[in-house]
Amino acid sequence: MKLPPISYRRAGSADEAVALLAESGDDAAVLAGGQSLLLELRYGDVRRGVLVDLAGAADLAGLAVADGELRLGALVRHAAVERLELDDPLARLLRRAAAYVAHPPIRARGTFAGSLAWAHPAAEWCALARALDARMTVRGPAGEREVAAEDWFRGPHRTQRAPDEVLTAVTLPLLGAGAGVGFAELRRTSGSFALAAAGCAVHVAAGRVTRARIGLANAAGVPVRAAEAEAALVGSDGSPDAVRAAADAAAAAADPASEPHCSAEYRRHALGVLTARALTEALGEAA
Ligand SMILES: Cc1cc2nc3c(=O)[nH]c(=O)nc-3n(C[C@H](O)[C@H](O)[C@H](O)COP(=O)(O)OP(=O)(O)OC[C@H]3O[C@@H](n4cnc5c(N)ncnc54)[C@H](O)[C@@H]3O)c2cc1C
Structure with a gap:
């Protein structure tokens, strides 16, 4: 792939990446897996003079579980999530969704955090981050801060991250034994x-749904947390009628865009159907 002339800087740590970004100002972009950024540079959608590559920053590598949470460093690739071995239903949900993220060569290079930083409305990880109350850790010249998923997304490809900050990790609460999970997607x-x-x-206890978390991708310019659908389900017996009510609420919560091969109306309908499928799968596991 031919890129326009661009300086390449390889950071050896998160702090070094922050320093390199500060040196280069608005002309710099963070390079993670490069699966989105390099295409944008190639086709002129984004113009930058400097790439700050995170690949050598060992402190951004790896996954860790502590205090009931899974923390994914900025260099954790989609493929690592696809193979995640963890004794919690969260791993099952992430593995299921990972199979829908692009295709294997892209999953081998692209990063989980890169997807959250890129904030594409259709991204699977962004929808799950909203559903599961993820927290983004960003580091910049003023230090480190955490941003909740509900505050992170500002619009298509826009987040709370400032241009001089690096997204260093994404943290997801574990779901706990007994949770049921589901994922359903429509793609061309x-x-x-x-x-x-x-x-x-x-979560289901004594035949009643006690907790429900639902995230939607491509339902609006930002990933959507279907709170009304969750409320419709909690307290119910999880019957097909309850699932249908929740799915209708999810579809109503969407404000989808039209594309040449997918009208807003069709997308809204699909979101209802997919929510019903995902919930049916999850309730089957939790029961
Ligand atoms: C053909 C194709 C199909 C795809 N299909 C899907 C799909 O189905 N679902 C999906 O979710 N994605 C899809 N993608 C996108 C892919 O998953 C990307 O890898 C991912 O969205 C971005 O991750 P990356 O590590 O490659 O980030 P990069 O391309 O390196 O960066 C993307 C953007 O995020 C910024 N960024 C990345 N990491 C950080 C960080 N740690 N801190 C600060 N800024 C950062 C970069 O500066 C850049 O602006 C597809 C891509 C292609 C080319």
Whole structure:
């Protein structure tokens, strides 16, 4: 791939990446897996003079579980999430969704955090981050701060991250034994972006749904947390009627865009169907 002339700087740590960004100002971009950024540079959608590559920053590598949470460093790739071995239903949900993220060569290079930083409305990880109350850790010249997923997304490709900050990690609470999870997606071809997708986690006790978390991809310019759908389900017996009510609420919560091969109306319908499928899968596991 031919890129326009650009300076390449390789950071050896997160702090070095922050320093390199500060040196280069608005002309710099953070390079993670490069699966989105390099295409944008190639086609002129983004213009930058300096790339700050995180690949050598060992402190941004690896996954860790502590205090009931999974922390994914900025260099954790989609493929590592696809293979995640962890004794919690969260791993099951992430593995299921990972299979829909692009295709294997892209999953081998692209990063989980890069997807959150890129904030594409159709991104599977962004929808799950909303559903599961993820927290983003960003580091900049003023130090480190955490941003909740509900505050992170500002619009298509816009987040709370300032240009001089590096997203160093994403933290997801574990779901706990007994949670059921589901993921359903509609896409035109294997490997293409979701036309619509729904991911969820539910808890059931004594035949009643006690907790439901539902995230939607490509339902609006930002990933959507279907709070009304969750409320419709909690306290119910999780019957097909309850699932249908929740799915209708999810579809109503969406404000989808039209594209040449997917009208807003079709997308809204699909979001309802996908939510019902994901919930049915999750309730089947939790029961
Ligand atoms: C053909 C194709 C199909 C795809 N299909 C899907 C799909 O179905 N679902 C999906 O979710 N994605 C899809 N993608 C996108 C892919 O998953 C990307 O890898 C991912 O979205 C971005 O991750 P990356 O590590 O490659 O980031 P990069 O491309 O390196 O960066 C993307 C953007 O995020 C910024 N960034 C990245 N990491 C950080 C960080 N740690 N701190 C600060 N800023 C950062 C960069 O500066 C850049 O602006 C597809 C891509 C292609 C080319």
